[in-house]
Amino acid sequence: MSLPDGNGVHHREGTDIPVHVNAELSVSSQKKVPYCVEYANGNFDLFGRGAPRFKILIKTPADFERLLKRDPYSLAMDFVQREFSVEGDLPAAVRFYYAQRQTRISGRFLRLLASLAVGWIATRFQTKRRAAKNIRFHYDHSTDFYSLFLDARLVYSCAYFKDREQSIDEAQLRKLAHICRKLDLQPGERFLDIGCGWGGLVSYAAEEHGTLSTGCTLSAEQFSFASDQARQRALGPRMKLELSDYRDVEGTFDKIASVGMFEHVGRRRLKRYFEKLNRLLRPGGLVLNHGIMRPENVHDGPETAFVRRYVFPGGELPHLSEVIRVAEAAGFEVLDVENLRPHYALTCGAWVRRLQENATLCLREVEVSVYRTWLLALAASAVYFEEGRLNLNQVLLYKPGDPSDRPFSREYIYSGLP
Secondary structure: OOOOOOOOOEEOOOOOOEEEEOOOOOHHHHOOOOEEEEOOOOOEEEEOOOOOOEEEEOOOHHHHHHHHHOOHHHHHHHHHOOOOEEEEOHHHHHHHHHHOOOOHHHHHHHHHHHHOOOOHHHHHOOOHHHHHHHHHHHHOOOHHHHHOOOOOOOOOOOOOOOOOOOOHHHHHHHHHHHHHHHOOOOOOOEEEEEOOOOOHHHHHHHHHHOOEEEEEEOOHHHHHHHHHHHHHOOOHHHEEEEEOOHHHOOOOEEEEEEEOOHHHOOHHHHHHHHHHHHHHEEEEEEEEEEEEEEOOOOOOOHHHHHHHHHOOOOOOOOEHHHHHHHHHHOOOEEEEEEEOHHHHHHHHHHHHHHHHHOHHHHHHHOOHHHHHHHHHHHHHHHHHHHHOOOEEEEEEEEOOOOHHHOOOOOHHHHOOOO
16 A cells, blocks of 8 residues: 555555545644554555655544553554554654653653563663563574564674664674774784674674684574584684673673673672773773763663563663762772764664565564564664764773873874764
8 A cells, every 4th residue: 555645635556446635734733743644444544745745544533543552562462463553754653753742640650560561670670580581582583584684793782873874783883993902902802792792793703803802692593503603704712702791791702792791780799790890901091981871861661561571571770870989889990981872873764674674584584573573673773872862872991000001192092983
């Protein structure tokens, strides 16, 4: 079916069935993103002016009215269970939903539910066994599934765009370069990547900077893929991989990166997390902690319950102030903080588009509920980063040692960055 263009009464393609166009448009509503609602009987309503950005497919107009009043958790469950669908710009549909008003009492009640959500125990009391189970729940889907929406290196974290037109593959490569520059990686240095994923950063550091790279992950699927990549690229002794919890890693390293991993640690365990990093790092070494954090005035909502149960069990997002306070208490000096929030909005948006473009292939790799969960979670994340409800902070830390090792300025990071 072709979408109507917003110029008047329309007909379904190839039929004479009239389509109702919502004509009650105020000045303010004319500025809103136009959208379409299609019902099971084939009729649809058009709201706003211009070509619709997205289309909601639902049984009846009454069901659509009820949908707008649903709390985020219930709405997400309805989407996953195919009570309704969205075609087109899914992040725009998420923005539309959040623009609807909720009563103050309802908001408070839903936040209370979120604080008691499924996953609360897994977040508060995370054993090594539970941590491994949580990671494998999220990452041990087929690597072929992730390859359908990630970049060529399967980097599953915020990219670093030169501009809004840059491709996700180029932006992820630029992000790897940015991290390595911040850490000032030198040939022969011992580099550790905690939560190394599919090995994109450890292999890049070994190839481009000549480091002796070590990566650890709890995902068997990621470990297998990264190991194969190391063999194919003939990295040999320059790249070592461990299927282990970061708490079990031993040795001394010159530089450490933690990219998109510490969200799984939990706020109560941040102290031990940074203390462990400090023990692993030589005096004068650097740590780059790259992770999602909540602004101070943003707290858990009902969507948190959905994410903890179906996307990232055991996950928890701290505030930047907590991270800096705990890192300094563990013995680190904070050298640099950079917020890549707009870049993560672009990253999630690119992932959503790729998921939609490759829907048929994705559904050969995972169940439809998994596909729709990832699609909705990433679309909502794109909106949250765009609107400032989530931040992505890179915090560069220094372990006091030889003063000559401490970077004197930021110039070395940005000069010549691709």
